[in-house]
Ligand SMILES: Cc1cc2nc3c(=O)[nH]c(=O)nc-3n(C[C@H](O)[C@H](O)[C@H](O)COP(=O)(O)OP(=O)(O)OC[C@H]3O[C@@H](n4cnc5c(N)ncnc54)[C@H](O)[C@@H]3O)c2cc1C
Ligand code: SF4
Ligand code: SF4
Ligand code: SF4
Ligand code: SF4
């Protein structure tokens with residue numbers, strides 16, 4: 001127990017001293033039991049300020065200090081680092097007389113309160129125990145969930161740095177949405193062409209274990225030490241043996257729609273989603289195939305010269321230990337059947353933006369031709385509707401961020417395909433904040449003579465062979481009616497339902513739209529609240545490819561920083577459960593925002609110290625009053641209250 | 646030598662007296678070791694008998710019921726004087742129990758509600774009991790309900806409303822062998838028959854009253870039905886839950902909790918799912934009878950001087 005406490009009162013320029021009589025605070029504290037020394041200084045956090053602490057600890061033989069200054073979230077670390085050379089850092093406490101005092105009170109009142117705050121802190125300090133940091137070992141292997149461009153980039157970055165990566169993708173191929181796109185704004189380079197090399201790099205990288213057609217089914221543990229279970233779904237085709245000759249596909253009698261082409265193109269029961277797929281192999285769709293039990297067809301097996309087909313393949317569960325996890329599960333489009341006012345988008349000639357992307361793609365359902373799906377003719381009048389389901393309290397309240405840009409791209413590509421066609425774009429605002437984006441939009445508007453109409457579409461319905469679009473031009477105040485051949489809805493971007501499932505496994509939160517919730521919207525945009533879990537790409541929020549790639553590299557760099565040390569050092573200010581008195585009611589387990597409270601096999605709660613951030617939520621919630629925060633014990637708090645009132 | 650035992654019924658429902666019979670054949674076993682020297686409810690003893698006993702001549706005195714009248718208080722003091730060990734028996738004696746909710750009101754309000762406004766009490770003459778009526782003198786109805794420990798030193802407690810069988814048996818055996826510390830030291834969930842049905846994360850979107858929801862057999866709290874189990878001392882074995890009724894907290898709080906209601910309220914508030922403030926308020930306000938739910942048994946102990954009247 002302290003012993004010989006030194007009190008250092010900071011002026012913080014005029015921030016504190018302008019209101020609080022700092023000399024009086026020092027004088028009062030000098031008389032307080034346990035305080036051996038007290039002084040004031042201009043800026044405690046400055047170099048000379050820190051040296052003053054050192055000097056006085058030595059001269060006055062102090063064994064603990066209270067720095068009365070700003071918030072501990074500002075400088076606790078600074079001052080504890082100073083003290084570390086002399087005694088346990090827990091013997092250094094900060095009394096916040098700035099944010100909680102001088103900034104919010106007047107003169108005398110402020111001085112009086114400052115004295116109380118410092119005295120209370122001295123009392124807390126007297127009850128502090130010496131604690132040593134917690135060390136956690138780190139398994140230097142990273143799990144990346146989702147093989148879109150986000151997951152691919154993150155995996156490559158980490159693997160290039162020399163660490164092992166397990167990349168799990170639920171679909172037969174990696175690539176994600178980017179593989180479905182035609183050309184990309186603002187440069188109009190072919191999406192596949194820039195993506196394919198990265199996909200191949202993943203499949204060849206010695207440090208990346210690619211597990212496509214697989215799903216993460218269980219995750220336990222904590223930063224540095226996650227145990228994951230991955231279910232490898234049977235493809236019924238040996239990935240390594242398949243030569244992608246396509247003989248099987250030719251003989252397969254079952255035809256179903258291809259998901260990759262937004263179900264607008266047929267495929268067989270044995271299929272490869274798109275020619276550049278990675279891993280490069282065929283897959284049997286177990287729902288559609290007639291060859292799996294009961295075996296009524298074996299055409300493909302007979303046709304396959306490589307002997308790659310095996311109807312008896314079983315699902316496999318692979319267990320891995322990893323130190324970090326990146327969630328890059330991407331996005332979906334908001335379901336157009338939610339849009340009552342747009343006829344639920346049920347009409348063949350009302351399509352979504354992703355369907356239009358596939359239409360534009362040379363390998364897509366129409367071979368790159370733009371058609372009116374109901375007739376197959378070239379549409380002469382096309383209406384693009386932005387913000388379909390976005391920025392709308394009835395649907396998704398947020399801006400999907402990329403629709404303005406890709407709609408401009410769509411209109412432009414349409415004009416390139418059908419130069420004599422007319423294109424209309426309904427928009428609320430144009431948001432083109434990226435590099436060269438404004439120029440791109442201007443070019444589309446002016447050079448391509450596309451009719452941009454500012455206003456919301458009120459109704460879309462069929463009339464004969466036309467789709468009628470009713471809207472209001474808010475710039476002229478006039479009603480607009482367009483009889484179009486084709487309508488393209490720029491649907492809102494939403495988190496995938498799988499993201500929610502993964503979030504539940506990881507005990508991290510999702511917010512509006514089903515996007516993962518980051519730890520801090522500005523300063524920690526790629527980190528989950530729980531340590532060791534990071535986010536990349538559209539799983540976190542709607543964004544374009546450059547932003548996705550940047551965020552993926554950011555997540556990778558966080559993982560690399562984690563892997564740079566063999567052990568993780570952690571603040572020992574954690575929650576402690578008194579096991580004897582724990583009823584296992586589960587309240588703490590339910591409320592811990594960091595997933596640090598976990599149930600033990602005996603039913604009682606236990607704090608995983610590596611995960612605990614010392615927030616105290618559990619301690620306040622425990623109905624048995626059975627959780628104590630280290631160095632914030634009830635007796636300490638009671639003493640503090642006593643001094644204050 | 647047989648232990649001399651006394652049992653007194655203060656302000657309470659009488660359930661505690663009956664609970665002693667509820668231990669069935671165990672009682673017969675115990676009778677070999679004890680001699681009942683005072684039990685007005687069961688045997689014909691008068692107060693004079695008690696007064697005549699030498700001080701500390703009773704080995705163990707059980708006091709059940711709360712202290713509502715001057716008579717209750719007098720006997721409590723007398724029993725204290727005459728016995729070696731004084732035990733607060735049941736929730737009323739320990740923390741005031743349901744009748745302790747009366748401390749939310751003053752004497753006048755209580756009398757008005759009971760004698761004048763209660764529709765099932767015909768009282769055309771509007772008679773309200775008085776302490777003195779001619780010759781007759783009645784004990785005083787105290788301004789507030791007190792618990793036993795407000796009046797005298799208490800050596801041991803047997804919680805419950807009334808003390809459930811397993812609690813009682815353990816307590817009696819312990820007391821007869823000279824111990825005053827007994828019982829569990831965890832909350833009810835620990836021994837609850839539904840404990841293993843608790844999900845990893847309890848998240849409450851709205852509260853249901855017990856009759857409003859088809860019970861799925863899982864932990865009540867996880868179903869959004871308020872169960873006081875997490876903030877209630879174990880020992881009963883989860884009698885109520887075994888009968889598909891959520892715990893109302895009759896055993897009082899677990900050892901480290903001073904305020905059972907506050908402990909449960911803060912737990913419950915933390916378990917609310919994600920919702921905006923408005924909805925949060927709506928959900929909290931949907932709880933019927935806050936005090937009766939969270940402070941059913943402990944109001945009197947926490948409010949020995951009654952309620953602080955709202956200003957203005
Ligand atoms: C119509 C349209 C046009 C666009 N045009 C452009 C453009 O021109 N330029 C541009 O910069 N951006 C464009 N974008 C945006 C671009 O598509 C995204 O920025 C990018 O695809 C995001 O990549 P991602 O990896 O985050 O997500 P995704 O591409 O969605 O990848 C996520 C991957 O994770 C997998 N996955 C999901 N859940 C799991 C799970 N539980 N387990 C394993 N795997 C899982 C998915 O199968 C998928 O492969 C466009 C978007 C749309 C809708
Ligand atoms: S076995 Fe299945 S995949 Fe193969 S040809 Fe027959 S239906 Fe197609
Ligand atoms: S203090 Fe409690 S609630 Fe907060 S992180 Fe630690 S265990 Fe979780
Ligand atoms: S809240 Fe308290 S009693 Fe309940 S499980 Fe957690 S530590 Fe145990
Ligand atoms: S909250 Fe109630 S029902 Fe649930 S485990 Fe605890 S005592 Fe049992």
Ligand code: SF4
Pocket residue numbers: 805806809833877878881882883884885886891892893894895896897
């Ligand atoms: S379950 Fe609760 S209310 Fe019922 S006997 Fe036990 S403690 Fe009392």
